Amino acid sequence: MNRPSSKLFVRTELIPAKTPPLSEIGVAKWVRENLFSNTLNSILTILSFFLIYWLLAQILPWMTQGVWEAGSLNECRKIRESLGESTNVACWAVINERWNQLLFGFYPPESYWRPILALILFSFAISPVLFISVRKELYLLTFTSPFLCYWLLWGNTVWGPVSAAFSFLLGILLFQQISRSKLSILSVPITFVFVVLYWWFLLTPVAEQLDSFIPISLTYIPSKEFGGFMLALIIGITGIILSLPIGILLALGRQSKLLIINKICVFFIEIIRGVPLIVWLFTASLLLNYFLPPGTNFDLMLRVVIMVTLFASAYMAEVIRGGLAALPVGQHEGSSSLGLNYWQSMRLIILPQALKISIPGIVNTFIGLFKDTTLVVFIGLLDPIGLSNAIRATTDWNGIYWELFIFIGLLFFVCCFSMSRYSQFLERRLQTEHR
Amino acid sequence: MSQASQESTVNDKNMTAFGEPIIQIQKMNKWFGQFHVLKEIDLEVITGERIVICGPSGSGKSTLIRCINRLEEHQEGQIVVDGIELTSDLKHIEQVRREVGMVFQHFNLFPHLTVLENCALAPIWVRKQPKAEAEATAMSYLERVKIPDQALKYPGQLSGGQQQRVAIARSLCMQPRIMLFDEPTSALDPEMIKEVLDVMIELADTGMTMLVVTHEMGFARTVANRVIFMDEGQIIEQNEPEEFFNNPQSDRTKLFLSQILQH
Numbered sequence: 001m002n003r004p005s006s007k008l009f010v011r012t013e014l015i016p017a018k019t020p021p022l023s024e025i026g027v028a029k030w031v032r033e034n035l036f037s038n039t040l041n042s043i044l045t046i047l048s049f050f051l052i053y054w055l056l057a058q059i060l061p062w063m064t065q066g067v068w069e070a071g072s073l074n075e076c077r078k079i080r081e082s083l084g085e086s087t088n089v090a091c092w093a094v095i096n097e098r099w100n101q102l103l104f105g106f107y108p109p110e111s112y113w114r115p116i117l118a119l120i121l122f123s124f125a126i127s128p129v130l131f132i133s134v135r136k137e138l139y140l141l142t143f144t145s146p147f148l149c150y151w152l153l154w155g156n157t158v159w160g161p162v163s164a165a166f167s168f169l170l171g172i173l174l175f176q177q178i179s180r181s182k183l184s185i186l187s188v189p190i191t192f193v194f195v196v197l198y199w200w201f202l203l204t205p206v207a208e209q210l211d212s213f214i215p216i217s218l219t220y221i222p223s224k225e226f227g228g229f230m231l232a233l234i235i236g237i238t239g240i241i242l243s244l245p246i247g248i249l250l251a252l253g254r255q256s257k258l259l260i261i262n263k264i265c266v267f268f269i270e271i272i273r274g275v276p277l278i279v280w281l282f283t284a285s286l287l288l289n290y291f292l293p294p295g296t297n298f299d300l301m302l303r304v305v306i307m308v309t310l311f312a313s314a315y316m317a318e319v320i321r322g323g324l325a326a327l328p329v330g331q332h333e334g335s336s337s338l339g340l341n342y343w344q345s346m347r348l349i350i351l352p353q354a355l356k357i358s359i360p361g362i363v364n365t366f367i368g369l370f371k372d373t374t375l376v377v378f379i380g381l382l383d384p385i386g387l388s389n390a391i392r393a394t395t396d397w398n399g400i401y402w403e404l405f406i407f408i409g410l411l412f413f414v415c416c417f418s419m420s421r422y423s424q425f426l427e428r429r430l431q432t433e434h435r
Numbered sequence: 436m437s438q439a440s441q442e443s444t445v446n447d448k449n450m451t452a453f454g455e456p457i458i459q460i461q462k463m464n465k466w467f468g469q470f471h472v473l474k475e476i477d478l479e480v481i482t483g484e485r486i487v488i489c490g491p492s493g494s495g496k497s498t499l500i501r502c503i504n505r506l507e508e509h510q511e512g513q514i515v516v517d518g519i520e521l522t523s524d525l526k527h528i529e530q531v532r533r534e535v536g537m538v539f540q541h542f543n544l545f546p547h548l549t550v551l552e553n554c555a556l557a558p559i560w561v562r563k564q565p566k567a568e569a570e571a572t573a574m575s576y577l578e579r580v581k582i583p584d585q586a587l588k589y590p591g592q593l594s595g596g597q598q599q600r601v602a603i604a605r606s607l608c609m610q611p612r613i614m615l616f617d618e619p620t621s622a623l624d625p626e627m628i629k630e631v632l633d634v635m636i637e638l639a640d641t642g643m644t645m646l647v648v649t650h651e652m653g654f655a656r657t658v659a660n661r662v663i664f665m666d667e668g669q670i671i672e673q674n675e676p677e678e679f680f681n682n683p684q685s686d687r688t689k690l691f692l693s694q695i696l697q698h
């Protein structure tokens with residue numbers, strides 16, 4: 001046999017690491033490996049480059065050389081013809097002239113500062129939630145901003161939202177008191193009943209009383225003047241913020257061993273999910289009128305927000321249920337064995353992990369919800385699509401399509417893409433397992 | 436700690452009189468659906484006792500000790516832990532779980548929290564300790580299991596043996612009166628078993644009441660006051676460790692011992 005001799009070998013010095021040869025690093029390697037690794041790959045690369053070039057060559061001139069100054073589509077066409085025979089360029093003038101409508105609908109222009117201020121406030125308010133490193137004092141703004149934003153957007157006396165905020169504050173205090181007392185099991189229902197009763201009987205009187213002492217108010221702007229991208233943002237953001245907690249509760253309910261709660265949640269989720277959103281929106285706009293006592297002025301926008309929220313919650317519940325199911329049962333056992341009760345263990349151990357797993361699905365649902373807000377056009381709300389129809393119905397801009405849709409598409413894309421990027425950032429930041 | 440000194444401390448403990456019964460299980464039966472997993476279990480554990488439970492896989496060892504902190508629910512009979520009977524009453528269950536620590540085969544640490552947070556969590560939320568105090572206690576227990584320097588890492592960054600020691604520290608932070616161990620070394624690489632067993636031996640020296648499901652017979656010999664052998668959901672034999680290993684009575688025990696002591 002030719003086996004190497006088994007003479008004693010002992011390494012006395014360890015081999016140090018060397019830098020890799022040039023062919024293993026740098027741009028050249030990346031290009032070779034990713035673009036030209038074999039014949040087929042090379043052909044595809046060249047074809048793709050050609051295709052991209054061709055597309056850009058078509059689109060870019062159309063976009064960049066577009067006409068910005070014109071009063072109507074006809075003026076646009078004239079300018080276009082004056083430029084030369086073969087030029088086909090965009091008529092951005094429509095955006096230039098109507099951007100305020102696309103963004104704000106028929107909201108009075110002298111009050112544009114209100115939604116803008118509300119948006120700025122909101123951005124500050126959510127920053128401590130989105131980026132934990134931000135100053136903690138901003139949380140105060142987080143809790144007051146819903147009421148502030150409501151007031152800024154709709155106007156009327158400031159004491160209405162204040163009274164509403166007050167009811168929640170009282171509710172929280174009441175809840176804390178009851179949970180320490182012997183009635184602690186009933187703390188949730190009692191608080192709920194209290195808040196409902198307050199809203200029913202006290203909300204307006206309290207607001208009116210306060211207003212008669214210190215009148216502070218903004219011009220009231222009814223919902224029907226809301227429109228454009230602002231409307232999409234209001235419905236979308238409210239839906240997003242509310243659907244997450246409702247979805248969590250539904251998901252927990254669906255996992256619950258309590259039969260009644262379990263069945264109610266399953267029923268709710270399946271019914272809501274099993275019917276198209278557009279049907280629910282029509283229900284909100286038409287059917288509810290039959291059920292509500294005549295004369296009740298139950299704002300259409302509010303109904304739409306409720307429907308969109310419930311719809312997204314059902315999806316959210318299923319996404320989160322997936323996250324809950326993916327957690328090893330050991331996590332439940334670990335937290336139970338330490339004596340944590342159900343809510344503590346959910347809040348501290350189970351949900352943080354389940355939500356982390358579900359981030360891609362949650363953000364997916366958020367993005368879906370946000371884009372679905374365009375469906376409200378079918379029940380007569382003037383979202384961006386509805387406004388584009390209205391703009392095209394005028395004689396000035398009859399026949400213009402692409403420019404409007406590209407603008408609207410861009411607005412939605414920026415929002416959805418930011419959400420997607422944020423979710424990736426969040427996933428990276430929450431990465432603590434080193435698998 | 437040397438082998439000899441372990442023997443001496445443990446033997447000293449054997450001499451001392453033990454206190455009150457802290458766990459009493461009477462005529463306990465449990466089923467998983469149709470499957471009768473625990474049959475007529477009678478077991479009394481005295482404060483400070485160290486019991487090793489062994490037996491073939493599937494014999495119901497885990498189920499038995501999980502019944503003691505109600506991770507599993509029994510259907511018949513009575514379990515009283517530290518004077519509290521285990522029923523479906525949630526208050527009682529939480530009370531018992533505060534006094535009973537448990538260490539699992541797969542550690543069950545919380546991967547989204549640091550080692551320190553893992554340890555301080557339950558004292559803060561269950562015992563309502565101030566955060567600083569809970570963290571100080573946590574650090575002292577992490578020192579006892581010899582990993583204070585890993586306190587700010589996440590469990591995923593530690594080796595199996597280190598994770599299991601964190602799990603032990605986490606349970607101890609609640610200052611329990613009883614510790615349950617369900618095969619604490621079975622998921623570990625061989626070179627890490629000793630570091631975990633050493634921690635458990637030190638814990639035994641402090642007089643902690645311990646119920647340990649394990650196949651580490653060396654540990655059973657040095658630490659246990661009593662060894663329980665289970666098969667098919669029943670307690671087949673229990674005895675002092677020396678007698679148990681040198682002079683097993685039942686055929687099942689003999690067979691089992693011959694199988695695990697072969698290698």
Ligand SMILES: Nc1ncnc2c1ncn2[C@@H]1O[C@H](COP(=O)(O)OP(=O)(O)O)[C@@H](O)[C@H]1O
Nearest residue numbers: 467470472490491492493494495496497498499
């Ligand atoms: N949740 C469960 N549902 C049904 N059967 C179970 C469950 N847990 C354990 N068993 C069964 O009960 C028996 C005892 O399990 P276990 O107590 O884990 O045994 P051991 O720990 O001694 O290996 C096994 O046959 C196992 O398959």
Ligand SMILES: [Mg+2]
Nearest residue numbers: 496497498618
């Ligand atoms: Mg087991």
